[in-house]
Amino acid sequence: MSAAVAEKVILGKTLAIDADGNLANLTDWDEEIANELAKEEGIDSLSEKHWQVINYMRKVYTDTGDAPSIRKLTKESGVDTKELYALFPKGPAKKAARIAGLPKPKGCI
Amino acid sequence: MEAQLKNLVILGAGTAGTMMLNKLHNALDLSEWKLTIVDNEKSHYYQPGFLFIPFGVYTESDVVKPKEKFFPEGIKMINSGIWKVIPEYNKVHLESGITLDYDILIIATGSRIAPEETEGLTGKLWKKDIFDFYTLDGALALAEKFSKWDGGKLVINITEMPIKCPVAPLEFAFLADAFFEERGIREKVHIQYVTPLAEAFTKHKCSEVLGHFLEDKGIELVSEFNTGRIDNDEKKLISWDEREIEFDLLVTVPTNKGADYIETSGLGDELNFVPTDKHTLQSVASKNIFVIGDAANIPASKAGSVAHFESEILTENILNFINARPLAARFDGHANCFIESGRGKAFLIDFNYDVEPMPGNFPMAHVGPFSLLKETRMNHLGKLMFRWAYWNVLLKGKELPIGPHMSLKGKILDDIYKSDDFITDEQQITKLSGGI
Numbered sequence: 001m002s003a004a005v006a007e008k009v010i011l012g013k014t015l016a017i018d019a020d021g022n023l024a025n026l027t028d029w030d031e032e033i034a035n036e037l038a039k040e041e042g043i044d045s046l047s048e049k050h051w052q053v054i055n056y057m058r059k060v061y062t063d064t065g066d067a068p069s070i071r072k073l074t075k076e077s078g079v080d081t082k083e084l085y086a087l088f089p090k091g092p093a094k095k096a097a098r099i100a101g102l103p104k105p106k107g108c109i
Numbered sequence: 110m111e112a113q114l115k116n117l118v119i120l121g122a123g124t125a126g127t128m129m130l131n132k133l134h135n136a137l138d139l140s141e142w143k144l145t146i147v148d149n150e151k152s153h154y155y156q157p158g159f160l161f162i163p164f165g166v167y168t169e170s171d172v173v174k175p176k177e178k179f180f181p182e183g184i185k186m187i188n189s190g191i192w193k194v195i196p197e198y199n200k201v202h203l204e205s206g207i208t209l210d211y212d213i214l215i216i217a218t219g220s221r222i223a224p225e226e227t228e229g230l231t232g233k234l235w236k237k238d239i240f241d242f243y244t245l246d247g248a249l250a251l252a253e254k255f256s257k258w259d260g261g262k263l264v265i266n267i268t269e270m271p272i273k274c275p276v277a278p279l280e281f282a283f284l285a286d287a288f289f290e291e292r293g294i295r296e297k298v299h300i301q302y303v304t305p306l307a308e309a310f311t312k313h314k315c316s317e318v319l320g321h322f323l324e325d326k327g328i329e330l331v332s333e334f335n336t337g338r339i340d341n342d343e344k345k346l347i348s349w350d351e352r353e354i355e356f357d358l359l360v361t362v363p364t365n366k367g368a369d370y371i372e373t374s375g376l377g378d379e380l381n382f383v384p385t386d387k388h389t390l391q392s393v394a395s396k397n398i399f400v401i402g403d404a405a406n407i408p409a410s411k412a413g414s415v416a417h418f419e420s421e422i423l424t425e426n427i428l429n430f431i432n433a434r435p436l437a438a439r440f441d442g443h444a445n446c447f448i449e450s451g452r453g454k455a456f457l458i459d460f461n462y463d464v465e466p467m468p469g470n471f472p473m474a475h476v477g478p479f480s481l482l483k484e485t486r487m488n489h490l491g492k493l494m495f496r497w498a499y500w501n502v503l504l505k506g507k508e509l510p511i512g513p514h515m516s517l518k519g520k521i522l523d524d525i526y527k528s529d530d531f532i533t534d535e536q537q538i539t540k541l542s543g544g545i
Binding site for chain 1 (some may be wrong): 269305307333335337348349350378379408444
């Protein structure tokens with residue numbers, strides 16, 4: 001959960017958005033919303049590998065309260081660094097978190 | 110007698126550990142507590158000074174002093190590496206073979222650069238055409254290189270976040286611009302600033318101002334570049350998504366990691382930083398283990414100023430813990446950083462977990478003498494004076510006239526951050542007296 005600063009309409013639903021442009025409420029998310037968020041990131045369709053990463057991220061977030069960093073992803077998601085960048089170009093941790101309906105990972109301060 | 114004393118052990122005698130040692134020496138009843146500090150180094154390094162070494166401003170003697178000079182009387186210093194902490198038994202095993210028992214443990218072993226994490230970084234070009242400036246050796250080797258270098262492609266690269274002192278690479282870029290201009294070869298030096306971030310800095314408000322500065326100084330910003338490997342033959346950085354950047358001279362800020370014993374002890378995250386409560390500074394793993402400074406995984410800057418503000422909070426919470434009171438002191442993420450911008454000027458930024466850097470005056474509203482988010486000569490003098498304050502005030506655990514919590518006094522709570530739009534001090538005062 002993070003503070004809502006704006007709203008946006010996806011698939012006819014009005015959703016609260018945080019300062020980083022990510023969904024503010026975990027419960028607003030579903031697989032259809034994820035597909036739409038992926039398109040905004042330039043990913044036309046989500047493959048099985050994409051879902052492996054997204055599901056892993058949601059699990060870590062539920063367990064720890066923070067989205068995993070790229071290093072944690074590499075170590076534990078079963079998808080290596082190179083492939084993560086191919087799946088989510090430029091910023092895998094940040095992009096995958098956004099598509100997974102999670103706040104931006106806290107890692108970079 | 111000694112067998113009855115309780116043990117407080119501090120791991121690491123750098124900025125954070127030394128400050129805690131001095132503060133606790135004053136705050137604890139020494140007829141009840143024995144203080145022990147462990148470090149494998151005998152020298153204390155003034156790390157903010159490393160930045161100036163490549164440009165010939167500081168030499169080694171400006172940034173190194175014996176650690177013991179900053180320790181209070183009657184404490185025990187052990188010069189050894191640390192092998193393993195065993196929280197279940199309240200024990201620390203040292204590399205020297207000694208085992209220490211503790212009632213309270215403070216982890217203050219900071220972060221280190223780990224160039225070995227990136228393929229090709231420590232290859233044949235390491236310390237020949239690839240340098241770091243986060244170690245004394247790296248900074249000295251780069252000074253030597255710079256004194257003879259006649260220009261080419263200079264690439265400043267942050268490998269991955271988080272890093273110690275996130276403003277230092279930017280300062281390095283600004284100082285390099287001024288340095289090569291002074292040497293009369295600026296037009297022969299192409300400077301690129303290559304970062305995994307989406308913009309110049311971790312704080313957006315600050316990036317707007319500093320990004321603008323990069324542009325003015327002719328420094329090219331390459332963002333969202335995640336370094337995957339270094340090609341030593343072709344002299345290229347290659348990102349994980351196969352973008353390439355050529356260099357003649359690479360100044361790298363390698364991956365930062367916590368100490369190795371953190372991993373051995375099972376106390377760290379994937380980069381050996383210790384999961385820590387960001388407000389109380391108690392470790393997640395154990396109630397009697399506390400963490401201060403760069404060693405913690407908290408979402409604050411890895412900077413000396415953060416360690417300083419934390420030291421006041423942690424001293425209070427250690428006393429609370431000893432007296433079985435709730436850990437009521439709460440760290441707010443306060444950071445305060447001078448940013449050298451070259452040619453005798455600097456910025457100053459002040460922020461915390463919740464509030465981004467804002468313009469205004471610091472530390473006193475209306476008076477300053479320092480200006481926030483604005484380039485001034487006074488800020489530069491402040492940065493230089495800070496070295497004196499570090500050795501003589503800060504490390505010894507004495508107070509500076511800045512409290513641990515960030516203050517909104519003197520700050521302009523507005524959205525005016527671009528340097529072109531800056532208002533004068535008088536206007537700021539008028540605005541402030543208008544009710545903020």
